[in-house]
Amino acid sequence: MRFAVILYCFVCLLCFSLQFQDLQAQQSIKLASNPNISPDGSQIAFSWRGDVWISSIEGGVAKQLTQNLAQDIQPKFSSDGSKIAFVSNREGVNQVFVISTTGGYPKQVTFHSEGSIVEGWHPNGQGLIIRGKRDHFWKRANHFFTISISR
Structure with a gap:
């Protein structure tokens, strides 16, 4: 009997979760920020x-690529349009993550304790240009770095 109650609660929670996602996807998106247009101009x-x-640059239904309690911001398309780099504070400080434009689980590509911000993709498409504060006597000194994402 206990198993049946737990199973029932799980199914109810799952159904509610799916309905909430559908409702959120159907809402009008207002006050979106950090827009970035794909290299071929077809998506934003x-x-x-x-x-x-x-979403399509023409409008329509937007697809949610990330979903968590953290702030995922500043998306940047790769040069071939297949990946998006973004900044998230899901690890406590801002770190850079990469996700496929078709969805999936984001891969964390920076791990510094002071955090990192994505500025753009390297022209070769295999790396990112990031900005961050690093252990330096100037507390507010930003530095730029190139990192590989192929590892």
């Missing part, structure tokens, strides 16, 4: 309600 990535979304 943006931040809305702390997550990264992607």
